[in-house]
Amino acid sequence: MPQRVLVVEDDPDTAALLSLLIGTEGYEVHVVATLRDARAAFAGLAPALVVLDVVLPDGDGLTLCSDLRGRRPRVPVVVVTARVDAATRAASLAAGCAAFIAKPFELDEIVAEIHAAIGPP
Numbered sequence: 001m002p003q004r005v006l007v008v009e010d011d012p013d014t015a016a017l018l019s020l021l022i023g024t025e026g027y028e029v030h031v032v033a034t035l036r037d038a039r040a041a042f043a044g045l046a047p048a049l050v051v052l053d054v055v056l057p058d059g060d061g062l063t064l065c066s067d068l069r070g071r072r073p074r075v076p077v078v079v080v081t082a083r084v085d086a087a088t089r090a091a092s093l094a095a096g097c098a099a100f101i102a103k104p105f106e107l108d109e110i111v112a113e114i115h116a117a118i119g120p121p
Helices: 012-024 035-045 061-071 086-094 107-118
Strands: 004-008 028-032 049-052 077-081 099-102
Touching (some): 004 035, 049 061, 049 107, 061 086
């Protein structure tokens, strides 16, 4: 059974691109667009990794990162965001995120971070 990756991204185009890219690598991908849906999916799916946007319609993704890390600290969270200032980067790392990737991102970078965090599928 492939490893599950939960993608939390509210932009439909970015979500579709991430889903296609990660799925093509052989991972099982689940996409949600809100913090509420992410919390439910995290509990129900038990993903191996979370790809997380910081800016979501119902709140800050970094709050979710801290919450997820508190519930299952060994599940890596990779932040993919357009907020690329030093404060957001530092807050991401402080919240327990395994990696910080700026949008627009390189496809190879996403794959490399996932492989580094959980290995190939």
